[in-house]
Amino acid sequence: MPELPEVETIVRTLRPLVQGKTILRAQALNPGSVEGPHALTALVGGRIRELGRRGKLALLYLDGVAAQTEQIDGLAVHLKMTGRLFVYPKDTATGPHTRAVLDLDDGSRLFFDDARKFGYLRVLSARSLSDWGFWQKLGPEPLELDATAFAALFRHRGAGMKSLLLNQAVVAGIGNIYADESLFRAAIHPATKGTALNETQLRVLHGHLVDVLTESIEACGSSIRDYRTARGDAGAFQNAFRVYGRTGKPCVCCGAELQGVTVAGRTTVFCPNCQNQAE
DNA sequence: AGATCTACCTGGTTGC
DNA sequence: TGCAACCAGGTAGATC
Numbered sequence: 297m298p299e300l301p302e303v304e305t306i307v308r309t310l311r312p313l314v315q316g317k318t319i320l321r322a323q324a325l326n327p328g329s330v331e332g333p334h335a336l337t338a339l340v341g342g343r344i345r346e347l348g349r350r351g352k353l354a355l356l357y358l359d360g361v362a363a364q365t366e367q368i369d370g371l372a373v374h375l376k377m378t379g380r381l382f383v384y385p386k387d388t389a390t391g392p393h394t395r396a397v398l399d400l401d402d403g404s405r406l407f408f409d410d411a412r413k414f415g416y417l418r419v420l421s422a423r424s425l426s427d428w429g430f431w432q433k434l435g436p437e438p439l440e441l442d443a444t445a446f447a448a449l450f451r452h453r454g455a456g457m458k459s460l461l462l463n464q465a466v467v468a469g470i471g472n473i474y475a476d477e478s479l480f481r482a483a484i485h486p487a488t489k490g491t492a493l494n495e496t497q498l499r500v501l502h503g504h505l506v507d508v509l510t511e512s513i514e515a516c517g518s519s520i521r522d523y524r525t526a527r528g529d530a531g532a533f534q535n536a537f538r539v540y541g542r543t544g545k546p547c548v549c550c551g552a553e554l555q556g557v558t559v560a561g562r563t564t565v566f567c568p569n570c571q572n573q574a575e
Numbered sequence: 576a577g578a579t580c581t582a583c584c585t586g587g588t589t590g591c
Numbered sequence: 592t593g594c595a596a597c598c599a600g601g602t603a604g605a606t607c
Binding site: 411414455456459 | 580
């Protein structure tokens with residue numbers, strides 16, 4: 297389940313494989329995997345200038361493409377649960393879960409594989425972005441915020457912290473894993489309202505969130521099931537989880553049994569002893 | 576405003 | 592062995 301560190305790792309491993317190459321052919325094997333006003337074929341002729349990331353979106357920026365009268369700026373990819381981006385050698389056959397293929401001018405093939413079809417590709421243009429509510433509402437990048445700016449996002453929010461961290465309009469790129477891990481490290485109960493936390497507690501949370509994201513990026517992300525880097529390697533950060541996926545196991549700090557509950561519609565794991573419920 | 580529920584989708588796991 | 596039930600989870604949209 298790619299969140300910010302996994303998408304960042306994919307972008308970093310993909311960059312040397314595709315940067316500078318030109319897209320000769322673009323096919324959507326599953327039409328439902330392409331969103332927005334443009335067909336995937338609008339990318340043909342574009343040269344991949346740079347790769348980037350925004351929240352959980354991987355971004356390919358293109359030079360030199362215009363579809364009809366519109367300038368095409370690039371491609372956004374949301375991997376959701378099971379999406380993967382892989383570069384294969386010339387003539388590699390598509391697999392049962394390949395949803396889209398970009399053929400590059402050196403013969404290599406960039407596959408978008410997605411078993412569950414939750415993920416999508418979206419061709420970017422001025423029109424495509426202005427139509428895209430999710431993009432327009434995306435909150436700031438957590439690794440680009442200082443503690444003061446981070447705290448300001450939550451201070452006046454009445455919703456629970458877990459729900460706020462998962463809300464991409466509040467802060468971008470956090471999913472279930474890093475929400476649980478950062479709340480545990482900060483000793484904050486997932487249901488604590490933003491308004492119930494003081495400036496110091498929010499600053500502490502910011503520090504732990506930055507740590508957890510940075511450590512995970514250094515470990516090339518967390519591989520639970522499907523996630524792989526663009527080179528096909530598994531990440532290693534799953535070995536550093538303190539709460540995620542550890543329901544019923546002892547807390548690494550106090551030994552209490554970790555509790556699994558549903559918060560904000562998600563499986564949530566926390567330590568009932570270390571993470572006190574604030575009012 | 577916030578919480579909760581449902582839909583989307585299907586491979587993997589669990590239970591009988 | 593076979594198969595049904597259930598789970599994982601990000602986002603959109605509806606409802607309370």
